[in-house]
């Protein structure tokens with residue numbers, strides 16, 4: 001935390017032309033990470049997946065979250081639920097991975113739960129005085145969805161998801177994201193701070209160097225946003241969801257508005273979710289912060305349902321998956337080097353470029369949630 005001085009923080013907050021990058025402690029300090037967990041990660045909405053990943057009653061998926069293990073499960077009545085993935089007896093993890101089950105059975109002493117979270121069976125509990133089944137169902141997590149995107153929140157006092165998203169739904173309206181399907185996902189571990197992954201997504205300054213062998217240099221513009229999100233648009237009349245030499249195999253989504261036709265929206269929905277929305281598809285890069293210098297990046301891809309149901313879909317989509325994975329790995333490569341260098345005792349906050357405008361805004365958004373900084 002040594003370099004989180006008022007002087008360095010004032011320089012980070014200065015107008016962009018004279019601003020400096022963040023002090024190293026912002027990315028390396030365990031104390032800052034603990035404060036972020038309390039004041040950012042457990043206070044705001046975070047992305048948990050697509051509704052269409054769990055189409056049938058009993059479909060479930062275990063997930064890691066800032067508040068611990070959680071699970072999404074679709075109940076018999078078709079409603080999706082989110083719960084702590086924690087047994088009410090003595091706290092075992094209940095489900096791992098993804099699958100379908102009629103009842104959730106604890107692997108420790110075999111308590112079992114309905115898919116809507118109510119306690120079903122609890123052997124040998126006759127002696128427990130005042131034991132009440134109704135009070136011992138799974139603990140729900142606040143969940144809201146927009147256009148099939150599922151978000152969770154550990155803060156009951158947080159504004160609604162729609163309030164959080166501000167004009168994001170309006171900006172994306174012509175993409176009709178409620179009609180897309182998730183078809184692909186990978187999980188990448190990275191030895192870097194979670195904010196480096198998000199800052200990287202909010203500038204195209206690095207693309208000509210880090211991505212010289214893949215997407216190459218890009219031009220972009222920063223768009224105004226209302227609500228808790230940031231947006232830049234990479235200008236390109238063709239979708240950039242495939243590599244430059246490979247013509248996108250899917251058509252432009254019908255009815256896209258003029259703005260959306262101009263390029264791909266790269267967005268960060270604060271605090272940890274990135275949605276990239278192109279003319280023919282969308283993909284997400286969702287960050288799970290694990291420690292000051294460790295994060296998981298989940299990359300997921302979605303296409304309009306009408307495309308997914310075609311027989312040649314899988315063959316055509318492969319080029320998109322290749323591009324998403326290649327670029328994500330290139331980014332992680334450079335960010336892990338940045339993380340190492342931030343550990344240098346000789347690191348000093350550096351000057352920012354005009355192309356770092358959203359990098360600065362992103363850092364300040366987080367900084368301003370932390371008390372006393």
Ligand code: FES
Pocket residue numbers: 087088089090091092106107108109110111
């Ligand atoms: S911890 Fe689950 S039944 Fe005991």
Ligand SMILES: [Fe+2]
Pocket residue numbers: 200201206207210211327331
């Ligand atoms: Fe990148």
